[in-house]
Amino acid sequence: MSENVILPGTTLAQPAAEAHPWRWSPPRNTWLVRLFDYRPFLAALCLFPAAALLLVFLTYPLGLGMWLAFTDTRIGRAGVYVGLENFESLWHDRIFWLAVTNTLFYTAVATVGKFGLGLWLALLLNNNIPFKSLIRAIVLVPWIVPTVLSAIAFWWIYDPQFSIISYVLRSAGLIDANIDFLGSPWNARLSLIAANIWRGIPFVAISLLAGLQTISPSLYEAAMLDGATPWQRFINVTLPMLMPVLSVVLTFSVLFTFTDFQLVYAITRGGPVNSTHLMATLAFQRGIPGGQLGEGAAIAVAMIPFLVAATLISYFGLARRKWQQGESND
Amino acid sequence: MTEAAAVKPIVERQGALSWDSIPRRIVTVYVPLLLFIIVLLFPFYWMAITTFKPNNELYNYKDYNPFWVHSPTLQNVKKLLFDTDYPQWLMTTMGIAAAATCISIFASVLAAYAIQRLRFHGSNWVGLSIYLAYLVPPSILFIPLATMVFKLGLFDSPLALILTYPTFLIPFCTWLLIGYFKSIPYELEECALIDGATRLQILRRITLPLAVPGLISAGIFAFTLSWNEFIYALAFIQSSEKKTVPVAVLTQLVQGDDYQWGALMAGALFGSIPVALLYSFFVEYYVSSLTGAVKE
Numbered sequence: 001m002s003e004n005v006i007l008p009g010t011t012l013a014q015p016a017a018e019a020h021p022w023r024w025s026p027p028r029n030t031w032l033v034r035l036f037d038y039r040p041f042l043a044a045l046c047l048f049p050a051a052a053l054l055l056v057f058l059t060y061p062l063g064l065g066m067w068l069a070f071t072d073t074r075i076g077r078a079g080v081y082v083g084l085e086n087f088e089s090l091w092h093d094r095i096f097w098l099a100v101t102n103t104l105f106y107t108a109v110a111t112v113g114k115f116g117l118g119l120w121l122a123l124l125l126n127n128n129i130p131f132k133s134l135i136r137a138i139v140l141v142p143w144i145v146p147t148v149l150s151a152i153a154f155w156w157i158y159d160p161q162f163s164i165i166s167y168v169l170r171s172a173g174l175i176d177a178n179i180d181f182l183g184s185p186w187n188a189r190l191s192l193i194a195a196n197i198w199r200g201i202p203f204v205a206i207s208l209l210a211g212l213q214t215i216s217p218s219l220y221e222a223a224m225l226d227g228a229t230p231w232q233r234f235i236n237v238t239l240p241m242l243m244p245v246l247s248v249v250l251t252f253s254v255l256f257t258f259t260d261f262q263l264v265y266a267i268t269r270g271g272p273v274n275s276t277h278l279m280a281t282l283a284f285q286r287g288i289p290g291g292q293l294g295e296g297a298a299i300a301v302a303m304i305p306f307l308v309a310a311t312l313i314s315y316f317g318l319a320r321r322k323w324q325q326g327e328s329n330d
Numbered sequence: 331m332t333e334a335a336a337v338k339p340i341v342e343r344q345g346a347l348s349w350d351s352i353p354r355r356i357v358t359v360y361v362p363l364l365l366f367i368i369v370l371l372f373p374f375y376w377m378a379i380t381t382f383k384p385n386n387e388l389y390n391y392k393d394y395n396p397f398w399v400h401s402p403t404l405q406n407v408k409k410l411l412f413d414t415d416y417p418q419w420l421m422t423t424m425g426i427a428a429a430a431t432c433i434s435i436f437a438s439v440l441a442a443y444a445i446q447r448l449r450f451h452g453s454n455w456v457g458l459s460i461y462l463a464y465l466v467p468p469s470i471l472f473i474p475l476a477t478m479v480f481k482l483g484l485f486d487s488p489l490a491l492i493l494t495y496p497t498f499l500i501p502f503c504t505w506l507l508i509g510y511f512k513s514i515p516y517e518l519e520e521c522a523l524i525d526g527a528t529r530l531q532i533l534r535r536i537t538l539p540l541a542v543p544g545l546i547s548a549g550i551f552a553f554t555l556s557w558n559e560f561i562y563a564l565a566f567i568q569s570s571e572k573k574t575v576p577v578a579v580l581t582q583l584v585q586g587d588d589y590q591w592g593a594l595m596a597g598a599l600f601g602s603i604p605v606a607l608l609y610s611f612f613v614e615y616y617v618s619s620l621t622g623a624v625k626e
Contacts, residue, residue: 153376
């Protein structure tokens, strides 16, 4: 310890680290420390856990799935390459085509509903209202709760005998008999879409609200000085400024609605008589309980073109956004 | 910021002009908002009220108003807790969610730090590929993952879920944390570099302590996402006692055509409460990081 006492006049001659013994200085000289400070090595090391997990459990299965689509693998039996046989049989499969059209219909209608209502809710929340943060928290609840559990609540709400909606409508004298929400194909499809919209509104509304709050009030001021009506302000200021956020949220929403599984599986399991199957639920039914892994994988692979299209839209949406905000591309 | 603050009064005055009267504001803002809240919350209200209804009320709308419980009972809750494996399912779900969250946060922090701070050659491409990984939905992965799980001998083991959940948690958390690291001034790290700190010291002593709010919100997100996950848990787990809550409620409580709606709703309610509680404690972090992630 006595060596560390610095005598007056000797400070300048001492190396910096010894001149300030109270400051911890790194042991710079070992090769290990230098290796860990070498940026490319450190970057590789830091990326390793994430990259390893994603490569093994995401990239590899993605490739494996495409391979399985061309085999006749079943549960407990490795398959052999059968070329396009799975796709050929799907091509003549009425249930598969019904699932494709169901998925497209489900995605289209649910997305329009979610965005219409979500945008409306976002505009309402953007007003000056009391208990703003509390209301915002409440609105997010349907999105937080496990989808399957809220789907079970909808299942009970759609019960053929004890549906609360039927009860209310009958008490109001609007209908004479209970609505069979899940019994006929079209009722079931629309009921599922309603549940999906219900679940999707919070995410859309809160994301768009964030977008709304970034719009500078000076733009509205300028529009009002020019004599724009509220509707014109919405069309010419709000919508264009909201477009970047809208396009990203839209892509996510389309992607996750298109590949939706939980809601349909929980409420109808594809019934009545396979009429509400989406591609994901059909893939599951054929693949896991049905044991036809190859055919299930082929159905899943058939979803990929749609997903790629949605992702490309997202990419161009993002590119446009940076240009609009004048950000550098870093 | 000052500009926005300066024009705000004008906009508010103009707003008062366009919504010239309070009745009009009630019709255009408060009534629709109230309807939205009622519709968004009704299924939960219905879930809760069904849980506490005795069976004779549950199926008799003529004598009892269905919107209220006349003689509340804990029968359904008791049935759920003591006649089923529900406590076991809760524990399993919590364990799996906690483990998957820890793995994902560890991997994501390192990855986000490497991408955002070390700025190596090609870091943009790595960032983009992680963003793309988030866009790969579990619905197209579960079949090949199921064959992998079989081959690895992990079928019907919680480990299958702990290892597969990070596939959607890591991209999400990394993305969120990259955004968060961006908001921490780089000058702080430069100062530390000049003072002779190594990069790992900087991560441990400067970046991580500053990123704690971001880590908490990423952790909550990851936990709720794994709690809510359904398709992997449905495909990879078979024995009743190892199932997670969402799967178990749907597959174990529904037997035949005789649905026990009371117990089923109780299961749904108690499966939702932990996530809702966790969320309500951290709602500020949650909303700000959600909007931050979108703004990013």
